[in-house]
């Protein structure tokens with residue numbers, strides 16, 4: 001069996017990945033959400049977890065610092081996917097990439113008039129592709145979080161952000177006006193590792209695949 005490093009992020013990705021690890025017989029020896037450790041040993045001596053920022057997971061896997069990882073489709077689209085296989089949609093961390101505006105902003109009229117829109121987002125590539133496909137001219141403003149604030153203080157007319165329950169939009173008097181795409185997290189694999197460590201990685205892929213929730 002080859003040594004295997006799996007890159008995960010704290011919070012919902014880790015929590016939702018635990019059942020998949022368990023299905024593959026892997027149990028973490030520390031709780032990453034409680035620990036400050038960045039390298040977490042597991043019950044299997046050859047398997048370790050590394051804890052990185054959600055947006056950094058594809059980078060660690062791309063360069064082979066991790067063999068496998070779990071990352072949201074949102075993050076993978078912004079990364080571009082170079083050097084990665086994306087064999088499984090794990091159907092976890094599900095949400096939707098949406099365009100949202102203030103409740104008092106007439107998005108339809110703005111689009112109809114062909115007015116230039118200022119859009120704040122962490123997801124610049126996804127937003128650029130979406131509005132280009134609609135033939136809309138937009139000025140994109142890159143933010144790193146709390147996008148919902150931007151329309152409230154006049155930084156932008158619209159945001160492109162993830163929506164799950166809708167409660168963050170509601171709490172900030174915003175409304176979703178367009179769905180860009182459904183989002184869920186994928187298992188990603190370093191392309192070279194998949195070939196070189198196939199004997200170890202293939203059974204992991206099969207265990208993960210069998211643990212994907214049905215009927216979703």
Ligand SMILES: Nc1ncnc2c1ncn2[C@@H]1O[C@H](COP(=O)(O)OP(=O)(O)OP(=O)(O)O)[C@@H](O)[C@H]1O
Pocket residue numbers: 009010011012013053054055056071072073074075093094095162163164165183184185
């Ligand atoms: N409200 C949500 N409901 C369900 N899934 C979500 C939600 N928000 C984000 N996600 C998904 O979970 C992934 C991880 O989100 P998380 O909040 O842990 O990291 P982040 O804060 O977006 O990333 P970073 O720390 O790198 O800035 C996202 O990439 C996305 O795919």
Ligand SMILES: O=P(O)(O)OC[C@H]1O[C@H](OP(=O)(O)OP(=O)(O)O)[C@H](O)[C@@H]1O
Pocket residue numbers: 161162163164165166167168169
């Ligand atoms: O529609 P909702 O259920 O309100 O979720 C949407 C929020 O979740 C994400 O942020 P973040 O990762 O900070 O979410 P969290 O605060 O729910 O962890 C996203 O950027 C929204 O702000």
